[in-house]
Amino acid sequence: MFAVGHMALAYLLGKPVAKLLKVNLNVPLLLVLSLIPDVDLLFGGFISHRGPTHSIVTAVLVFVPFFVVYRKKAIPYFLGLVSHAAVADFLVGGDLQLFWPLTNADFGLHELGSYYIAINSPVNVALELSLFVVATLVMFKAGDLRGFFQNKKSNLILVVPxxxxxxxxxxxxxxxxxxLLVLPHLFYLVLFGVSVLVVFFGFFKKKKDR
Ligand SMILES: [Zn+2]
Structure with a gap:
């Protein structure tokens, strides 16, 4: 999936789980985590795409300290990270080293003998558009969009995506x-951009006020 699908899916999984566990959710952090496995695209020469960073084993190992410190609070974020490979890329494209380093075998819906959904196919575009619309509606309804316009230093993490x-x-x-996915990407780009600017302007205003 593209960034839009990954973020929307992570939100639609992480949000209800956070609610169920009665824990506060840092939505920007959740969305950023859902994109992290694709850092392998930035280090193309060193690490294969959809390899170790897309492994559930890697995700579990990385999250062990967070589970120890934050316990159930870490669960929605873990799901956000794992949903990238185990759900989104599993359905679309496949070809994932899902259990690296236990095995180097590739996994995905296609590898299991099912239908192959290419990332540029109309099926995936429709799927990502639907996820985007539903996630945005839920974000709005739940009041989570408001958090992007508040002066919170942690929102600076949005510079990364x-x-x-x-x-x-x-x-x-x-x-x-x-x-068809340009507009949803622009939506997140503007939302994240405004969010970062709010923190920047807040910082300068504070300096001036002193
Ligand atoms: Zn990926």
């Missing part, structure tokens, strides 16, 4: 994402 995924996806020719 802006610089690494969202900007590169929507600028340049040919487009990195299918036309």
């Amino acid at each position: 802006i610089a690494t995924v969202l900007l590169p996806s929507v600028v340049g020719y040919p487009l990195a994402v299918p036309v």
Whole structure:
């Protein structure tokens, strides 16, 4: 999936679980975690795409200290991270080293002998658009969109997806994402951009006020 699908899916999984466990959820952090496995795209020469960073084993190992310290509070974030490979990329594209280093075998819906959904296929575009619409509606209804406009230092983490995924996806020719997914990517780009600016302006205002 593209960034939009990963973030929407992580939210739609993490949000209800956080509610069920009665824990506060840092939505920007959850969304950023859902994109982390694709750091392998940035280090293309050293590490294979959909390899170790897409492994459930890696995710569990990385999260052990967070489970020890934060206990059930870490569960929604773990799901956000794991949903990237175990759900989204599993359905779309496949070809994942899901259990690396236990096995180097590739996994995915396709590898299990089922239908192959290519990332640029209409099926995936429709799937990501639907996830985006539902996630945005739930975010709005739950009041989670408001958090992006508040002056919270932790929102600065949104610089990471802006610089690494969202900007590169929507600028340049040919487009990195299918036309129908440009608008949802722009939505997140503007939302995250505004969020970062709110913190920046808050910082300068505080300096001036002193
Ligand atoms: Zn991926």
